[in-house]
Amino acid sequence: MPKPASLPTAFGVALLGIALFSAMDAVVKGSSFAIGVYNTLLWRSVAGVVLAGALHFGRRPRWPGPAALRVHVARGSITTIMAFLFFWGLVRVPMAQAVALTFIAPLLSLALAAVLLGEHVGRRAILASLVAFAGVLVIAIGGTRGTSEPQAWEGTLAIIGSALCYAYNIVLMRRQALQADPREVAFFSHLVLTILFGLAAPWLAIVPAPAQWSPILLAALLATGSLLLLSWAYARAPASRLSASEYSGFLWASLFGWLVFGETVGLATMAGAVLIVIGCVLAARAAQAPPEAAEL
Incomplete structure (x- = not known):
């Protein structure tokens, strides 16, 4: 079990990890226009294996056990x-819009917990989900207003599907970080x-x-750095306390989308992001409240 760090320290490291991931998003999006999403991700992963492998095996680690x-x-x-x-969705919609849609992952994790683990979901959590769904x-x-091209809707649906995967990934991230060194996680x-x-x-x-x-290579470097930072943070503080760091990705996506691709953040995206964040805050409070209070 890694030694816990202070919450401000872990949260700051998580914020830096999100910033690196957002920069990587911009690099991958630009590369995907040139060689496609599949080849960008394939070769980024190959480069990441070499880079993270050098960091991991340079310390002569033991092979991880079956559970890890x-x-x-x-x-x-x-x-x-x-x-x-x-x-795939990111090359079809603006970066800020894509990242805002991924904010539903914490709420989707509530639904997964109810379906997979049989956990009770109170009325406050349902209200939170409705608010976020409105967002x-x-x-x-x-x-998608003002466009007749199907790619905008296709990109939106793909990102929502990605958010569903990320909801499960949030749980695995914490479990993985507790069982393995950050360099092992990255590799x-x-x-x-x-x-x-x-x-x-x-x-x-x-x-x-x-x-x-x-x-x-830049995308691999940014991805590896982000994995190292987030693994370090999630090994030293509860996921429930660090999940709010994800919302900083909207600011970084807005900045990189504007600087690199000339994208502007529309009023609808900003309003929807606010509704989703409100829904997540309500859900977090519902999860922390006693069962009786959560039903009020």
Whole structure:
């Protein structure tokens, strides 16, 4: 069990991890326009294996036990689906809109807990879900208004599917961080992604042009750095206390979307993001309240 850190320290490290992930989103989005989502993610994962492997095996670690390996494979498998859906949607919608939609993940995790674990969901949690769902509708309708192209709706639905995967990933992140060193987490995360994406390589893979390797390597570096920081933070503070750091991704996505792609944040996206955050706050309070109070 890693030694706990103060909440401000862990939260600050998590914020930095989210910032690196947001920068990586912008790099991957730009690269995906050139060589496609699949090849960008495949070669980013390959580069990540080399980079994270050097950090991990440089300290001569012991091979992880069966329990840790199961978590590595489970999270890596979920992350593969999550990443492909997210970046497939990201090339079709603005960055801020995409990140705002992923904020429903904490609420989706409540639904998963009810379905998979039989946990009780009170009326306050249901109200929170309805508020957040209203935010999703505001973003989806506002983001697709004025366009007849189906790609806007397709991108929105793909990102919502990615958020569903991320809801489960939140649980696995905490479990994985408690069982493994951050360098081990980063290495196995890249390794599982590489293996799973590599299954389609004979039909889909292409060798990127020399000019494309710089953004791919940069994306791998940013992803590895973010995995290290988030693993460190989630190993030292409860996930429920760190989940609010995810909301900072909206600010970073807005900034990078504007700087790199000239995207502007519409009123509908901002209003929807506020509704989703309110829903998440209500859900968190419902989860912390006693069962009797949660029903009030």
